[in-house]
Amino acid sequence: MSPHPAEPIVVTGIGVVTPIGIGKTAFWDSLVAGRSGIGPIRSFDSAQYDVHIGAEVTAFDPSHYLPADAARHLSRSSQLAVAAARLAMIDAGLPRATASDDQVLGVAMGTTMGEAQVLETIDEDVVSGGLTAVSADLVTRYPCHSIATHVATDVEATGPVIMLPTACAAGNYAIGYAFDALRRGRATVMLAGGADAFSRISVAGFARLSATAPEMCQPFDRGRKGMVVGEGAAVLVLEPLSRARARGAPVYVEVLGYGLGCDAFHMTGSHPEGLGTVTAMQNAFRQAGIGPDDVDYLSAHGTGTPTNDRIETVAIKQVFGERAYQVPVSSIKSMIGHAMGAASAIEAAVCALTVSHGVIPPTINYLEPDPECDLDYVPNTARDCRVNVALNNSSAFGGNNAVLLVGRV
């Protein structure tokens, strides 16, 4: 394999599609204001379900962001992803289809459920008409890599294109993949992120696992009752620093490294000591060549379930030691719910924005401290704080954990 240069890989563009804002500015303003995007489920009639709230991107009109044919033909996860990619390209000042001779543009995306809404339509067809009713078009669109290829087609990518369906840690996996592809010289620009559409499968499943909150998401609060199923997309533009400088692009942060680790314990339950999260944080620090003392902000996975938040706190303490009590930790899932495969990509965008704005978004709905969750969770109000290094935690079904480190350039 070819050696790779040690040149910094930086983030030069951010595109987000979330329940509290589409585009980085609207999103960031909502985050700092502590606005919630959680409301009654609108995608389908929830009467028969045990949960009635969700974090849907209700303001999303595909025709505002996508070409007419794509807005019509793409399914929702791909629509969200393509919109985020376009916003990221604009933010990075990358004109579409630059196709300058030496530009190799690639795409790495993550997801949990892929095009779940497509499968739901196929299932409705099969229930009513049997296998002969299955649509060729829908089966072509269902496999999750179609999210990545739809983005790649839209931006006219020619480099590596890949989907990392590593559930709710997928965004960090995808950004890590992009980081590696750039370091290895397999691409000169990468779009990386995650996307998931709201789905009845997720709502029914999390409700049956008794993992959902009835009214609001309260990460790390003593009275937290669970997560809120959401949706969204985020895409970051990554490129080597020299290329960003050469074209005068804005630079948010450098990607310092990432780490992966697996609980190998239970499909849905966390390892009691947070083994996979600990491994992932340690691997990230090793690759970045820094340690816990360098971290100024930790974006928590913080789903709001009793177990996740407790175990994540244990894992942070194990890796950070006494330093854990000095690092602000917040969960934006209190505001945007759990966007599944998009979650850690959105949170990576938050980490980058935190460095550039010097403000840490709060954990809202925080009412009462939990003795088992005794870190500084930036309760309810955004905080001014110079952030040089931010750590982005993510965990997933399957025991998949991915941790991303970004830092000021």
Added chain:
Amino acid sequence: MAVISGFGVVSPIGLGRDEFWRGLKNGAAGLRPVSLFDTEGLPCHEACEISSFAPETLLGRKGLKYLDRSTQLASCATALAFEDARFTPAANGHGGVGLVLGTMFGSVESVSAFDRQILQEGPRSVNPMGFPRTVINSPAGHVAIRFGLTGLNTTISAGTVSSLQAIAYAADFIADGRADVLLAGGVEELSAMSYSGFCAARLLAGSDGNSLRCAAPLDVDRSGFSVGEGAVVFVMESPEHAARRGASVLAEISGFGTTFLAPSSGAGRQSAAAAHAMRAALAEASVDRASVGSICAGANGSRIGDDIEAQAIASAFGEAAATLPVHSIKSMVGETLGAAGAFQVAASLLTLRENVVPATVNFLEADPRWGLAGITRQATSTAAELAMVNSFGPDGINASLVLRRPAESSGESPRS
């Protein structure tokens, strides 16, 4: 650099390395009537199904009923891989042995079953135990639990290129020194959903009423592909780690190239993008195209896809293309989608080890426009040290991998 020191395979033509190779060498047919679901009303009724799959022989009965088909296939391939490589996972400096698994549809039957229960009996009726199986990384997560794989755990989806991407991903982690040992491969289950979709798209051999009802990859009269299923998992490690534990190295991963071109770009440009992936893999391996001894093609018998690949080979290999042995195993094992690249890598490293390029079963005559005279009609001997594996998806993702026979194994007598 990373090496492969063993693998496990669960295929329509046999279980384990020896059976699989015997099948490939003898031109075994994996195509048989579908038994997993009712094909009544569909235009096709056959697939390369693993009809005698008995996971309990490798996994025991405990907990088996909670594992869906993809997970059982991947778990069996993993058990066989550890046995083949004479390796058992233990903690190492990176948090343990990891797993990188490619799949296209994942455990789609589990997802659909869960969803249809919501539709037919209501959302409050679904079994919460079924929900974790609806995520696409479920097979990899389950394999990690069963075998204690606490290192990185990554699922990759890139259509039919999934498992080739997975193998390259693992090779990169090892080359970077971020892992000593990783498992990598692919899994795909035969699913009613994908099968009926392919039928509806008239992509399967014979689905358009053509008399040729079996896949004939690269043949001028090909009429479509056969759907296959299975799993292949490799034990990959750094050369140093392999040497330290005295492992027998089967092949080295020498180079990888991957490109994309929007599928609406036209066959000519698609072909150029595929050729570019092959050139990139050769460049990364620092080898001349003339030293490649065989290509295990991604060709599966589809009219458009095979043509794009054949033209790409002709373009990437120039004069050498005329006589280069090119073969496809997909008339034997079927189009195994997310597992396809891993099946091809398994075939190619056996080619390097056994000095035989398998026949392309059902292939009779090439399209004369391609100028490829080396497409194998029967098993052909080779002494080359390099083999290429191609995976070019209809959705625009292309990948090529170059494998090299390890220097130290040249004097070793082949197994089986």
